[in-house]
Amino acid sequence: MNRRIFMSVYEHEEDILGVVGAARQKGLTIVDVFSPYAIHGLERIVGFRTSRLPIVAFLLGLTGATFMTWFAFWTSAVSWPINVGGKPWNSLPAFVPVIFELAVLFAGVGTVIVLFARARLWPGKEADLPFDGITNDRFALLLEESDATFDPGEVRQLCERFNAVHIEEREVETD
Amino acid sequence: MPDHHTNMREPLILGNKALSDVTDEVCGIIEGKPTRLWWMAFATSSTVLGIGVIAVIYQMATGIGTWGLNKTVGWAFDITNFVFWIGIGHAGTLISAVLFIFRQRWRTSINRAAEAMTLFAVICAALFPFIHMGRWWLFFYNIPYPNFRGPLWINFRSPLVWDAFAISTYFTISFVFWYLGLIPDLATIRDRARGLRRKIFGFFSLGWNGSYRTWVRYEVVYLMLAGLATPLVLSVHSIVSMDFAATILPGWHTTIFPPYFVAGAIFSGFAMVLTLMLIARKVMALENYFTVRHVEAMCKIIILTGSLVGLAYLTEFFTAAYSGNPYEAFVFKNRALGPFAWAYWTMIACNVISPQLFWFKKLRTNLGFVFAISIVINIGMWFERFVLIVTSLHRDFLPSSWAGYSPTIIEILTLMGSFGLFFTAFLLFCRFLPVLAMSELKGVLSYGRPPRPKADSATPEKGEEELASIGSQPERPVS
Numbered sequence: 001m002n003r004r005i006f007m008s009v010y011e012h013e014e015d016i017l018g019v020v021g022a023a024r025q026k027g028l029t030i031v032d033v034f035s036p037y038a039i040h041g042l043e044r045i046v047g048f049r050t051s052r053l054p055i056v057a058f059l060l061g062l063t064g065a066t067f068m069t070w071f072a073f074w075t076s077a078v079s080w081p082i083n084v085g086g087k088p089w090n091s092l093p094a095f096v097p098v099i100f101e102l103a104v105l106f107a108g109v110g111t112v113i114v115l116f117a118r119a120r121l122w123p124g125k126e127a128d129l130p131f132d133g134i135t136n137d138r139f140a141l142l143l144e145e146s147d148a149t150f151d152p153g154e155v156r157q158l159c160e161r162f163n164a165v166h167i168e169e170r171e172v173e174t175d
Numbered sequence: 176m177p178d179h180h181t182n183m184r185e186p187l188i189l190g191n192k193a194l195s196d197v198t199d200e201v202c203g204i205i206e207g208k209p210t211r212l213w214w215m216a217f218a219t220s221s222t223v224l225g226i227g228v229i230a231v232i233y234q235m236a237t238g239i240g241t242w243g244l245n246k247t248v249g250w251a252f253d254i255t256n257f258v259f260w261i262g263i264g265h266a267g268t269l270i271s272a273v274l275f276i277f278r279q280r281w282r283t284s285i286n287r288a289a290e291a292m293t294l295f296a297v298i299c300a301a302l303f304p305f306i307h308m309g310r311w312w313l314f315f316y317n318i319p320y321p322n323f324r325g326p327l328w329i330n331f332r333s334p335l336v337w338d339a340f341a342i343s344t345y346f347t348i349s350f351v352f353w354y355l356g357l358i359p360d361l362a363t364i365r366d367r368a369r370g371l372r373r374k375i376f377g378f379f380s381l382g383w384n385g386s387y388r389t390w391v392r393y394e395v396v397y398l399m400l401a402g403l404a405t406p407l408v409l410s411v412h413s414i415v416s417m418d419f420a421a422t423i424l425p426g427w428h429t430t431i432f433p434p435y436f437v438a439g440a441i442f443s444g445f446a447m448v449l450t451l452m453l454i455a456r457k458v459m460a461l462e463n464y465f466t467v468r469h470v471e472a473m474c475k476i477i478i479l480t481g482s483l484v485g486l487a488y489l490t491e492f493f494t495a496a497y498s499g500n501p502y503e504a505f506v507f508k509n510r511a512l513g514p515f516a517w518a519y520w521t522m523i524a525c526n527v528i529s530p531q532l533f534w535f536k537k538l539r540t541n542l543g544f545v546f547a548i549s550i551v552i553n554i555g556m557w558f559e560r561f562v563l564i565v566t567s568l569h570r571d572f573l574p575s576s577w578a579g580y581s582p583t584i585i586e587i588l589t590l591m592g593s594f595g596l597f598f599t600a601f602l603l604f605c606r607f608l609p610v611l612a613m614s615e616l617k618g619v620l621s622y623g624r625p626p627r628p629k630a631d632s633a634t635p636e637k638g639e640e641e642l643a644s645i646g647s648q649p650e651r652p653v654s
Contacts, residue, residue: 034386036363036385036617037390043391046387048387048388048391051392053395057399079326080326082330097337098331100410101341105347108351108352109348109351112351112396115392119389120382121383122381123378123381125382127366127380129366130384135362135385136198136367137193137195
């Protein structure tokens with residue numbers, strides 16, 4: 001099925017924030033918003049739910065810590081115990097630094113890998129840019145035209161009110 | 176300076192730049208041909224690196240008998256260099272992580288270069304224990320894997336093992352942090368480039384397209400990494416200090432070591448960032464991005480950490496005197512008045528006295544002066560580790576085994592070589608990757624500037640909070 005997309009391009013952060021807010025109020029379907037840098041507060045205006053990645057980070061950190069606790073215990077007290085200065089086989093307090101490092105390592109590297117998977121980023125992926133200057137200095141708003149209430153004339157006016165520098169309607173294929 | 180009666184802040188980036196100016200100016204550095212100055216610097220540093228490589232190959236082939244060590248002083252130059260470089264490597268992640276969490280937005284001008292510097296400094300540092308192993312081809316014994324030697328596992332109770340884990344984790348996390356920050360900028364370069372450069376940057380920019388969904392998640396992960404890296408930075412030098420503190424040697428066996436080492440690391444790291452950025456600023460014409468304001472902020476951190484270091488020196492002496500332990504007292508008297516007194520007083524002059532000059536605004540806004548002091552501090556911090564290691568060892572419990580120490584030419588060339596490696600790597604970084612974090616700079620560009628005059632219609636009729644309460648719309652896949 002094909003979707004009709006209404007794209008408008010802006011030059012300033014305030015404009016894109018304004019037009020996204022207005023489009024949201026009108027009940028238009030926001031397909032995507034593109035920007036050259038992270039705009040703080042945009043996700044709240046679009047109504048994007050809070051990311052669950054912190055939970056992922058926590059669980060990964062916990063996994064790292066658990067694994068290392070077991071591993072240090074198993075190697076030092078079970079597999080081949082060695083008497084080091086008369087210290088107990090299970091010297092848990094002395095294992096803490098390495099357990100901490102492993103927790104950080106698992107959480108840090110793992111979360112980034114999960115981010116790449118979730119945001120569908122991979123090496124060599126062809127970038128799908130709606131407009132040329134996105135990574136330089138342009139902001140783009142993509143709206144879906146399929147709604148019955150969508151009135152291109154009215155939307156165009158709305159976009160122009162927020163100093164849109166370029167407006168374009170295009171058909172895209174969806175899978 | 177901002178007036179006390181207005182709430183206008185001073186802009187972080189000068190020159191009233193547009194978003195595209197940031198892209199053009201930062202990308203321009205790597206898209207043009209390298210300057211003469213760059214070639215000269217590169218030729219010098221790679222020559223020094225080459226000399227270092229020869230020295231390293233020689234000592235690896237011959238053994239560490241090429242060093243000036245003796246039975247009494249078993250740790251000296253090599254470990255000094257190791258601790259010195261690891262200390263330098265602390266500023267990068269501190270700037271990216273700790274300053275990020277404290278919302279110090281001025282960090283955006285220096286974080287990229289500082290993170291790169293961290294990586295190179297950690298590589299330089301890791302080189303030294305590797306050579307010190309003597310039988311470096313048995314390096315893999317460090318890795319805990321099921322082996323046919325028992326299986327003989329590494330000793331997780333040993334601070335040296337903690338150190339190996341801390342440093343490799345630190346390097347990995349710093350690298351991931353740095354790369355994650357680079358992705359949007361790599362995409363910017365990709366979209367400007369053609370041919371091979373476009374292919375390479377396209378490959379590493381992972382198909383970044385600036386969609387808000389990616390940005391939101393990216394920001395969350397960046398914050399997570401910052402939160403993880405903050406305790407990590409503090410842990411790494413704490414653990415390095417335990418290499419010493421967990422022994423029973425007077426002069427090393429003190430509980431003050433972890434905070435004292437961390438303060439010293441931040442101190443020397445910031446000094447090195449200042450050295451590099453003040454050069455980069457001139458050579459690459461970044462005056463509008465790295466301003467006197469940034470230098471001042473860094474000088475203030477140097478005052479703080481320098482004072483902490485000075486306080487630690489005093490505390491050590493107090494503890495030695497107050498403990499009533501004659502061995503402890505002797506080590507400290509020997510430090511200040513013994514054969515290495517010259518090194519001790521160099522350290523005091525460089526680390527305790529020189530940073531205090533930054534209290535004067537006239538001095539900390541004088542960039543030439545700041546540059547000179549940043550080098551003085553690094554010399555001082557090198558001597559701190561030297562004094563700490565050598566003076567604690569060279570006159571031990573048995574006067575008959577007292578010894579001196581002086582480095583051989585091989586050791587000095589190896590230290591030089593590590594500087595060659597550091598600067599060669601940094602110059603290559605400046606040549607091939609964006610020195611400034613463009614996507615972050617763009618975010619702070621409007622900081623401290625008067626707001627754009629806007630039409631009434633440009634303000635949404637409802638507040639942000641109200642809009643957020645409308646509820647989320649069903650998410651649709653992007654085509």
